Amino acid sequence: MNRQPIKDNGAIDVRGLTKRFGAVQAVAGVDFDVREGELFGFLGPNGAGKTTTINMLVGLARPDAGTIRIAGIDCSTRPKAAQHLVGVVPDVSNLYPELTGFSNLCFCGALYGMARRDRQARARELLHAFGLSQAADRKFGGYSKGMKRKLTIAAGILHQPPVLFLDEPTTGIDVASARQIRQLIADLNAKGTTIFLTTHYIEEAQRLCRRIAFIVQGRIVRIDTVENLMRQADGRCAVQFAVSRHGAMLAEAMAAAFPGLECRALGEDAVSVASPESVHVGPLVRFIEDHGAEVFEARRIRPSLEEVFVRVTGIEAAAMRQDAERARVGGDL
Amino acid sequence: MNLRVALGSIIAKDLRAYYLKPPHLSWGVIFPLAWAGMFFIRSGSGLDSVAALLPGVIAVSVLFGTTSMLAVTITFERKSGALDRLLLAPIPLEWLMLAKTVNAIAFGVANAVPPILLAGCLTGFSGVAWEEVIPTLVLIAVSSAFTGLFVAVTASEVFEAQMFSNFFRFPMLFLCGLFFPIQQLPAWLRPLSYCLPLTYGADALHASIRQSGQMPLSLDFGMLILLSALLFAFSVRNIRRRWIP
Known part of the structure; x- marks a missing residue:
């Protein structure tokens, strides 16, 4: 055949x-x-x-x-x-x-x-x-x-x-x-x-x-x-800091101090920082040290399709949840 | 697309995978013999009762053999996902289901052989119209196979198929005139008897073995064919609704 x-x-x-x-x-x-x-x-x-x-x-x-x-x-x-x-x-x-x-x-x-x-x-x-x-x-x-x-x-x-x-x-x-x-x-x-x-x-x-x-x-x-999906990720800059302690507190404080950055704690000993523009590491390192933690390493994270997936589906899922909630409220009314 | 190759392979595969397995083969012999022995020996009327009991014993053997195998094999394949493989093949659903029932029909007819041989050894075969018995056996097996198919489509587990089969089979022992005439049933139950294919199969067997049928043979055959067709059509419709949601 x-x-x-x-x-x-x-x-x-x-x-x-x-x-x-x-x-x-x-x-x-x-x-x-x-x-x-x-x-x-x-x-x-x-x-x-x-x-x-x-x-x-x-x-x-x-x-x-x-x-x-x-x-x-x-x-x-x-x-x-x-x-x-x-x-x-x-x-x-x-x-x-x-x-x-x-x-x-x-x-x-x-x-x-x-x-x-x-x-x-x-x-x-x-x-x-x-x-x-x-x-x-x-x-x-x-x-x-x-x-x-x-x-x-x-x-x-x-x-x-x-x-x-x-x-x-x-x-x-x-x-x-x-x-x-x-x-x-x-x-x-x-x-x-x-x-x-x-x-x-x-x-x-x-x-x-x-x-x-x-x-x-x-x-x-x-x-x-x-290729296009990865290009979208490539446009973003992400840096991961290995810190001695206070990962969660640092992420929260950094997000408040640097509004243009997306800061996320990766446990208590790492923080990731992402931005559509380039990330200046110096002020961030100083900020972390001023908050009582040591920075062991700062490295650029290679963008992955997983990041794109999480970002795209996460945003859409939240929007859909809002749609569903709106529809439910409408229905209840 | 060579449909004959596809259908032949399904029949051959089922035969190898299920019907020719030693437990099923021995069950196909022991079970009908047990039925026959139970009725012939315990009827209390000696050898005279053998001819009177034979149509009922044959019908029961065919019914139980056919419905058990089909309901279980189809439910098993459905549960394991193997049936999806058949549904994905470019074979029309009606042909697919006919291929799945062929072996059950043959197995049911084979189940009639032990009681017939036993009765023949005990009383001989005088007066039996074989040209009527054989098509009757086939039609009972066909209608029983489609009853089994109907059960298999409804059940989702093997044990459910077994339970659900009994829900149909045991009432049939009393309602279909196998061992006593339908006229002895309460009047309100008789319409139900006339809705069951085995009633016409048992009547045709009584007519062809003892010349004691209550209805014309043509009516028995016609009703067996009609009810089989209805059961098959209903089963295929259910398959489309339940298996291809």
Whole structure:
């Protein structure tokens, strides 16, 4: 079975996607698109709506409103045609524990109509590529967590789907396996597979993805390239002071004395200071010493995507909380 | 997309993973034999009662064998997330569910074999219309499988499936005319009997084994097909609502 090319330029196109479970608004009017060959990250805290979104995209949940197009196919009118084009790696390794690794892969190939010879050849190829050849004839139930994850990914790509959904692929596995899986994901993408990756490991998304969407409380609060997001962080200056004592008191006093700075205590022995402009260290060191603490070290902190994530989602979450409170007050009135 | 390959693989996988496992195989023999032994030996009327009891024993064996396996296997796969893998495949839901029920139907029909053989050894097979018995067995198994599917869709845990199955199965022992005619039931219970597929299956078995059916065979078959279709349609509708929320 050869990979089917995506005729349309957009691999995934989502407009106004909405889903409510009872009183909970799981996904609220989400819009985004993923281009062919792109590795797109979908980041958010637990309960943000990541899995609900992915379930709607792959046909395991029905949207209340909105449209989903996979490779130009409208998923509401032709869900099975769209499912033929996607591979899914769920957040749990859900293969059959009583079947061997090889049998599991062959079974998954058969579900997509692959001929026996093709699926057996592809299963062997993937077992080899994922370093599982030795375990091919062992039952899946006896695999380690890392091996289970790898075989679940292999099952998702067995039929060579042009679009792959990966839900938390490295959660709960050891460092070596996670690194290997990240390399496999990068290789798959390099070979042309469009990948939609949900994760709450920000560093993983930063390393793998070209574009990232932040989702909080069912809403996308930011979509941009990793480069642009990092540029936003690069514009800020952050310095961390290692101090002898009074971290919390110092952060509070510094915030009052230097209104343009964001001061945060990192325990009792460190304070971080951030500003959109450059931070002059001299006055800060003197200020700390005047308040009875010694400064052991002052170093510039390299900005990370995590900082951007916290800042963007934090601001938006607070705004949404205010919106929700306003709506509740309005409702009460 | 070769649908035949996909459906064949689901059937073969289920057969290997569940139905051909030694505990299930032995259960498929021991359970119907236990039913048969219990009724034949303890009925108190000697060998004369075997023919009268056989339709009921066959129907019970098929009902219990089919519903137990299907409700448990589907609930187990649902719980482990493995069923999601099937729902994600480009297979129409109706075909998928038919593939999941095929083995249960065959297992149910196989469950009828031990009591039939035992009865044959005890009293012989004279007067049995096999051309009617076999389609009746298949239709009872089909309707029981779809009852099992209906239960599996409703339950979220394996133990719930077992409990919920019994909620349907045990009343059927008394309501469906298996061991005594429906006419002996209180009048207010009889409409309920006529809503249950096993009533028509048991009547067809009584007709084909002892020539003592209460309704025309065509009505029995027609009602079995109709109720099976309704159960299947209702189950598929529930699957769409509950499993693909």
